Amino acid sequence: ELKARPPVYVGSLSETTNLKQLQFSDGLNNGLQDLCNEALISIDEVGSIIRFNGQAEQLFEYTFAEVHNQNIKMLMPPEIAKDHDGYLASYVKTRVKHTL
Numbered sequence: 001e002l003k004a005r006p007p008v009y010v011g012s013l014s015e016t017t018n019l020k021q022l023q024f025s026d027g028l029n030n031g032l033q034d035l036c037n038e039a040l041i042s043i044d045e046v047g048s049i050i051r052f053n054g055q056a057e058q059l060f061e062y063t064f065a066e067v068h069n070q071n072i073k074m075l076m077p078p079e080i081a082k083d084h085d086g087y088l089a090s091y092v093k094t095r096v097k098h099t100l
Helices: 019-035 054-060 078-094
Strands: 041-043 049-052
16 A cells, blocks of 8 residues: 655756846746656746646646746745745845755
8 A cells, every 4th residue: 555655845946147048948947847747836036936837736736827926835834835935035145055
């Protein structure tokens, strides 16, 4: 019998400043997210959801339209969500990554 595993929250940060690099990266990310069998979510620097693939829709039971431009905290348990904005603001300011 398989036992349910608790959800795992994983984040990845990348920074692109060159416009061509950004356009290529954006197209590549869109394609990879659409093909991926895992839930993938991208946020902007203030935590607003800008990408939400089909697996994320199934996992969280929200459509992209429902979560687009909403803060990523809406998908987190309260004990993690309460600190997320601070961690994100700290990263934007210092570029030092923290794991929640």
